[in-house]
Amino acid sequence: MASEEKRIEDELSYPILLSEQIRSVVDEVESFKLECSEVGKHVDRISQMLRTVVRLTTTTPVMYERPIRRIVADVSKNFERALTLVRKCKRRSVLRRVVTITSGTDFRKLFVLLESSVGDMKWFLSVFDSDNGGGGGIGVSLPPIASNDPILSWVWSYIASIQMGQLPDRIESANSLASIAKDNDRNKKIIIEEGGVPPLLKLLKENSSPEGQIAAATALYNLANDQERVRAIVDEVGVPIIVQVLGDSPMKVQTMAASLVARMAENDNVAQEDFARENVIRPLVTLLSFETFVDDDPNLHQPGKQSIHSIVQINKEMEKNSSSVSNSSINRNRPFKSSLSNSSYSYSYSHMDGSSRGGNHRKERENEKPEVKLQLKISCAEALWMLARGSVSNSRRITETKGLLCLAKLVEKEVGELQYNCLMTITEITAAAEFNADLRRAAFKTNSLAAKAVMDQLLRLIEELDSPTLQIPAIKSIGSLARTFPARETRFIGPLVAHLGHRDLDVATEAAIALGKFACPDNFLHMEHSKTIIEFNGLPPLMRLLRGSEQSQLHGLVLLCYLALHAGNSDSLEQAKVLNTLDGADRITVQHPELKELVAQAVYHLKMYHSGVHSQRLTYVP
Known part of the structure; x- marks a missing residue:
């Protein structure tokens, strides 16, 4: 109000x-x-x-x-x-x-x-009137004030029921709100304007009824499909409540809470950062890793290497040391901020042995149906994907919780939506690392177990699968990490070159973009990588790519110019008649005038190298 x-x-x-x-x-x-x-x-x-x-x-x-x-x-x-x-x-x-x-x-x-x-x-x-089935009971009549807009009276009745009614009525009304919110955006707007968010959050927070929590989370999920409505949930201090529910609820409730996190983070960057500040990433990673790591994986138990379980044990000890703070009464000035963050930590690292509040649901978690466990992981992976999207800080947080290792393992073991969501999370993390050297060095150093696991899975998806849906994000991830590979590490360039001739033009175009990041001047090893691309016979499929769509022509031409600039003395360039191709690239440069200077430099270098002047590398003079 x-x-x-x-x-x-x-x-x-x-x-x-x-x-x-x-x-x-x-x-x-x-x-x-x-x-x-x-x-x-x-x-x-x-x-x-x-x-x-x-x-x-x-x-x-x-x-x-x-x-x-x-x-x-x-x-x-x-x-x-x-x-x-x-x-x-x-x-x-x-x-x-x-x-x-x-x-x-x-x-x-x-x-x-x-x-x-x-x-x-x-x-x-x-x-x-509670004596007559009211007290939030759903009115079946239509008040004259809402005769021109029946939805208004329904919304009033449902919200009143959720706020003031008995539990069965509250659940029924929350489900009804979820249903009409799903119909159209106008209904969503009315629910928000008429004060529907606070009672839904109150019902979500009450852990006495998982059914009520699911109904409330579903209604909020249906409302949160644009920035303005997500911001309405954030402004009602909804983020800490959702994080609390995610940390200490039955699995089906956690699934809906994770989906709500994903949708809010997708539609509003303020919510995205608020969730991160409330430390939602740690419980998400822990829920995602549930039953993922098994004892028969020798790499996770080698001396000197930390597995996800060792991280869990370390943090459990840290949690015990701070229990006097996390179990204290709620801060009255900020009723959710610190206490809910601590409760998320407590759940994340204690559900495995049944201690703390999360232990209340340990048996339920173990006895849940496989499809329920799978759906929880799908929702958690989607939430991590949306939290990482466009956010260096959130991507860093995921890597600091050892989330990369978990994501790589699930990409390896799973199929379908869970595999895809995990892969897209990796793609967002690598995209953030591409433009942040600190994250790149910390998360993708060559001796990192997690980084190696991720690289292996990306390479497997590119080489072994025939699914553009998975190959495109995998190729994009490799391209984002192009600056992390030493000159001797050529095992990623070969598959990318092979995919320049892929029958799916989108896959081929993405391969050209990725190889362009290996060969571009921003890459310290661009000379070596450019020669490697040519050695892997990349010119013939690249020349064919220039006859494709506008996008494939654009990115193919960029890559071809880089190869000409950085490996201009290669005879393969002359044999492939690259100079003739660049001379005839006027149609592409007309559509993309920003390429004119790059093409001119490439033509100049090729003319110098292949006109008898090989003694030294000449510099382009505009």
């Missing part, structure tokens, strides 16, 4: 005061006495219902005020109109009666408005 809004008691006092004024004037009228008497009866009836609402507001601990504010505002307008009309019927001079003419039509219009107010008040009381 906006801070400038009046207290609900103050809102209600105004129409009650108007009703008393109307009653007083009705007793004094000289004309249209019968009509004024009917006005008085309508006003008295509405006034009684307003007083009932006043009693409700003083006795109900939590009142959903949005509909009554709208209805009371409408009642006040109708009462003001009634007061004006009955005042015209008081005894006046002949001149005033001539100037101010009152007719039966005015009263008929007023009766319609007052009847509407009676209907609105009856509807409101039916929704909130």
Whole structure:
């Protein structure tokens, strides 16, 4: 509720005061006495219902005020109109009666408005009257105020039920909100505007009913499909609540919470960073690694190398040392920030041995159906993907939790959506590392077990699978890491060169982009890599790629220019008639004028090298 809004008691006092004024004037009228008497009866009836609402507001601990504010505002307008009309019927001079003419039509219009107010008040009381199945019960009638927009009355009823009703009604109403929110964006907007987010978050936070938590999370998920609505959830302090639920709930609830994290992070960078500050990445990685690492993997137990389980044990000890802080009462100034972050740590590293709060669900986790466990991992992997997307800091956090090793293992073992989500997370991390040297050096150093596992899986996907859906992100990841490979590490260049001739043009284009990152001037080893590309017979498929789509021509031409610049003395370039191709690249450079200078440099170098001038490398002079 906006801070400038009046207290609900103050809102209600105004129409009650108007009703008393109307009653007083009705007793004094000289004309249209019968009509004024009917006005008085309508006003008295509405006034009684307003007083009932006043009693409700003083006795109900939590009142959903949005509909009554709208209805009371409408009642006040109708009462003001009634007061004006009955005042015209008081005894006046002949001149005033001539100037101010009152007719039966005015009263008929007023009766319609007052009847509407009676209907609105009856509807409101039916929704909130616990003795008659209300207390948040879903109203089946349609209030006149919402006659032109039935969704509004449904939303009011559902939100009132979630906020004030009994648990079964709250769950039913949350599911109903989720359903209408899924229909269209207008419904989503109404739910947000009418204050639906706070009661949904409250239901999500209550761990007494997993069914209720799932219903609330589903409704929030359906709402959070654009930045404005995600920001509404963030502004209601929703992020810490979601992280808490993710850290200490049954598996099905965690699945929906992880999906909600993914959608909010996807649509709003503020939510993306808020989730990271609340330390959501650590429990996500831990849930993703559940039953992933097995004892028969010798690489995870070699002396001096930390497995995911050793990291778990280290952090469990750290958690014990800080338990006096994490188990303290909630900080009253910031009710969620520190305490919920600590609870996430506690769950993440204690569910394996049944200690702490997460242990409450240990048996349920072990006994869950395989498809439930799989869906949880799919949601967690998607959440990590969206958290890492475009964020160097989040990508770093994932690598610091040993998430790379977990992702590589799942890419190796799994298929379908889980494999794809893990691969896309790796792709986002490598994309961040491409432009951040610190992350690149920390996460992808050559002696890193996790980095080696990732590289091996990327290479396997490129070489062994025939799936563009997986090959394209794998190739993109290799290209992002081009600056990490030493000159002797040629095992990635060969497969990329082979894919320049792939029958799927998108795969071939992505291979050209990746090889361009090996051969570009920003790569310290561009000379060596360019020669290697030519040695792997990359020119013939590259020349064919130049006859493809606009995108393939663009990236193929860039790669060809780099090869000409950095390995211009190669006879293969002359045999492939690269110079003729570059001379005839006018059509591409017209569409992409930023390439004109690069092509001109490449042509100059080739003419120098292949016109008898081989003694030294000449520099292009524009």
